[in-house]
Amino acid sequence: MKKATLLTAATFLTLAALLLAALTFDRLHPPPLTPALSTEVLDRNGHLLRAFATKDGRWRLKTTLDDVDPRLVKMLVAYEDRRFWSHHGIDPLALLRAAGQLVTHGRVVSGGSTLSMQLARLIEPRPERSLTAKLRQMARALQIERRLTKREILELYLTLAPYGGNLEGVRAASLAWFGKEPRRLTIAEAALLVALPQLPEKRRPDRNLPGARAARERVLKQVQEKCEAVFRPDLRTNKCMAATGLIDAREIERASAETIPSTRRALPALAAHLANDAVRANPAPRVHKVTLDRRVQEGLESLAKNAAASLGPKLSIAMVLADAATGDILGHVGSADYFDDSSWGWIDMTKVPRSPGSTLKPFIYGLAFEDGLVRQETIIEDRPASFSGYRPHNFDMSYQGDVTIREALQLSLNVPAIRLLDAVGPARLMVRFRRAGVEAQLPKGEAPGLAIGLGGVGLTLRDLVQLYAGLANEGRVVRLRDGVEDECRRETPPSALPGISPTRGEIGLHGRSRQSQTLKVGGMAHASQSPPLWGRCPAGQRGVPDGSANLQSLSPLLTPAAAWTVADILSGVLPPKGSPKRGIAYKTGTSYGYRDAWSVGYDGRHVLGVWVGRADNAATPDITGYATAAPILFEGFAKSGRAPVPFPRPPAGAVRMARDELPVSLRRFSPDGLVAAGAREAAPQIVYPPEGARVELLSGQSGEPAPLMLKLQGGRAPFRWLANGRPLPEPSRRRTTAWTPDGAGYSTLTVIDAAGRAATVKVWISK
Known part of the structure; x- marks a missing residue:
């Protein structure tokens, strides 16, 4: 005892x-249960825009069961660990079965490791395969089961499972092999993702496609056999499928016929500039959510890359699409290709100040409408003028004479814009911009002059989109937001970026203003191939892309009536030939020296801005706002996937009036408000080709005759041209027009102006 x-x-x-x-x-x-995970940048709807590899170079995306197709989870448990939900980390029956098979066959037929034991091996990888290693895994499995729920164990396994190369976890694998998240998978796709972790390097589809296929088939067959062994289903009622969510013989046949991808895809790398900004601004969070929309971003990035390839080397494209009502940036393209060093693709050109060309003219007209100086049909002069020594010229070096305000803005005439800016005041325009949250850059110590109306000022693409959002939002401006807290960022100093030096502003602008308008911001002193680092947020602070509390209302840019009138005019500008039809108001601009081509457009809700140029500020004579940027603008709206939104109804005080309905003081613009006397134009005169000229007919690249440019001076627009008595297709307000002769010999050219006056020349055309 x-x-x-x-x-x-x-x-x-x-x-x-x-x-x-x-x-x-x-x-x-x-057990180490908190592995290093890839940082993710998500769009406003939670879709992955870009992931960053871990410090050890792994693509390891955190995975929850909600991220995975339920059939994959059921297939994984049925194939790897059928009693997963009932054991406590070790399955004695599986170990006995594995030991018996080893004795009977003399080799390992099936392992006895549970999913918990496999997870133990993943969190502490060791090269040796021994009894000691197996015992260590069993001990770790018991520890894991004490600390985690079954659901958490599955999630950690699905996050760490190896898939060959630097892919870890089912999300990274699904994105790399199928180009999609694993929320919805086919039976064949799920089976492949179950099979690969056993021998990830030997079964990689890009290196051993037959091996990957054979492994997938084994999973499909074994899962179906286990299902039938347990449930003995009647295949007509498919009880096995209903009870377990697994598969029967018919499903296996269909899945076996499905092809396996043989190439690995790159993981999503959308919005590279904005994603980098978010991570640099606040490195602590693993997940950053921004305001972008993945569908919009994909469309704009694809468009930018294709358009830049067609434009030529070193040219880049930047785009910003925003919601005018909330200020949320839905699409952000900093360059055509972030990884293209030859075009300085890593520089975010949406934030670099450049000369905006003619894109500020709508705001000049808006102030004039607001002040009651003009209406759409008011006549204004487009003739040579001097403003205290400042002599602006039009792009084509010609003048239209008397034009309506509508025509002057639609044709982007420089002299009328400067006449209005001189009346409303350049300093007042700059104050409006500042109150709308936009700081235009001028040389230090210089006051704003008239040249700012033609591009003699520094603005970013984001600035322009924010200003045009005010036009789309009935004059009300909200600050643009991208989800990265503004106070957490330190803007890259201009000296570190390629800048602008738009001498004297807009193309065709000659002479100087009363205040010097030479603007030079930045240079190419920054030679590093990595963008400068930004400031960092306090721990835990990050952007919040949703919620009206984050909207920061600013002072109105224009009155609702003035904003509507500007939209009424700009919506009448014809789109570039061949562009998709879209009911938008838009304006183009080209900076001095052909360094920047712009186009900004909007409908009743969305604003899209496009910049085309070189990041090193070099001139590109072939680019203009209308010919280069505007087609991208219209294509960008089409690619965005956003439905067109009509313009709002005219607000109080906004009306369309014919010229004869206007008060006498508004029929012709006069800065002092007095009734202006009409000017008498000289009769039209054809200056090229002159009378009796012999003109050699050149051929284009296709061998077809190249058009001949006809030029005139004087007269009152519009003009009707006739060649050998036959009218050319459309009357024109410009004093240049293209004509393609139908052959060699004498031709008679005639032009008739709006007053009925005509000029005629006879020329000899030779081939």
């Missing part, structure tokens, strides 16, 4: 000591 008592006590003490040792080991050596 005494011996039995001593034996019992010894046994109890031994077990207690073992338990204490186990608890001590568990406390002192907990």
Whole structure:
């Protein structure tokens, strides 16, 4: 009796000591359950825009069961660990089965590792395969089961499972092999993702397609066999499928016929500039959510890359699409190709100040409408003029004479715009911009002059989109937001970026203003191939892309009536030939020296801005706002996937009036408000080709005759041209027009102006 008592006590003490040792080991050596994960940047709807590899170069995306097709989870459990939901980390029956197969066959037929044991091997990878290693896995599996729920164990396994190369986890694998998140998978796709982690390098589809296919087939067959062995289903009612969510023989046949991708895709790398900004501004969070819409972003990035390729080397494209009502940026393209060093693709050109060309003219007209100086049909002069020595010229070096305000803005005439700016005041325009949250850049110590109306000022693409959003939003401006907190960022100093030097503003602008308008911002002093680092947010702080509380209302840019009138005019500008039809109001601009081509357009809700140029500020004579940027603008609206939104109804005070309905003081513009006297134009005169000229007919690249440019001076627009008595297709307000002769010999050219006056020349056309 005494011996039995001593034996019992010894046994109890031994077990207690073992338990204490186990608890001590568990406390002192907990399993590492917080692996380093890839940082993710998500769009406004939670879709992945870009992921960043971990420090060890792994693509390891956190995965939850909600991220994965339920059939994959059921297939994984059925294939790897059928009693997963009932055991506590170790499955004795599976171990006995594996040992028996080893004795019977002399080799390992099936492993006895549970998913918990496999997870233990993943969190502590060791090269050796020994009994000691297996015992260590079993101990770790017990620890894992004590700390995590079954759901959490599955999620951690699905996050860490190896898929070959630097791919870890089912999300990274699904994106790399199928180009999609694993929320919805086919049976064949799910089976492949179950099979690969067993031998990830040997079964990689890009290196061993037959091996990958064979592994997938084994999973499909074994899962179906296990299902039928347990449920013995009637295949007509498919009880196995209904009970487990698994597959039957017919599903296997269909899945086996499905092809396996043989090439690995790159993981999403959308919005590279904005994603980098978010991570640099606040490195702490693993997930950053921005205001972008993935569908919009994909469309704009694809368009920018294709358009830049067709335009030529070193040219880049930047685009910003925003919601005018909320200020949310839905699409952001900083360059055509972030990874193209030859075009400085890593520089975010949406934030670099450049000369905006003629894109500020709508705001000049808006102030004039607001002040009651003009209406759409008011006549204004487009003739040579001097403003205290400042002599602006039009792009084509010609003048239209008397034009309506509508025509002057639609044709982007420079002299009428400067006449209006001189009346409303350049300083007042700059104040409006500042109150609307936009700081236009002028040389230090210089006051704003008239040249700002033609591009003699520095603005970013974001600035322009914010200003045009005010036009789309009935004059009300909200600050643009991208989800990265503004106060957490330190803007890259201009000296580190390629800047602008638009001498004297707009193309065709000659002479100087009363205040010097030479603007030079930045240079190419920054030679690094990596963008400068930004400031960092306090820990835990990050952008919030949703919620009206984040809207920051600013002072009105224009009155609703003035904003509507500008939209009424700009919506009448014809789109470039061949562009998709879209009911938008838009304006183009080209900076001095052909360095920047712009186009900004909007409908009743969305604003899109496009910039085309070189990041090193070099001139590109072939680009203009209308010919280069405007087609991209219209294509961008089409690619965005956003439905057109009609313009709002005219607000109070906004009306369309014919010229004869206007008060006498508004029929012709006069800066002092007095009734202006009409000017008498000289009769039209054809200056090229002159009378009796012999003109050699050149051929274009296709061998067809090249058009001949006809030029005139004087007269009152519009003009009707006739060649050999036959009218050319459309009357024109410009004093240049293209004509393609139908052959060699004498031709008679005639032009008739709006007053009925005509001029005629006879020329000899030779081939």
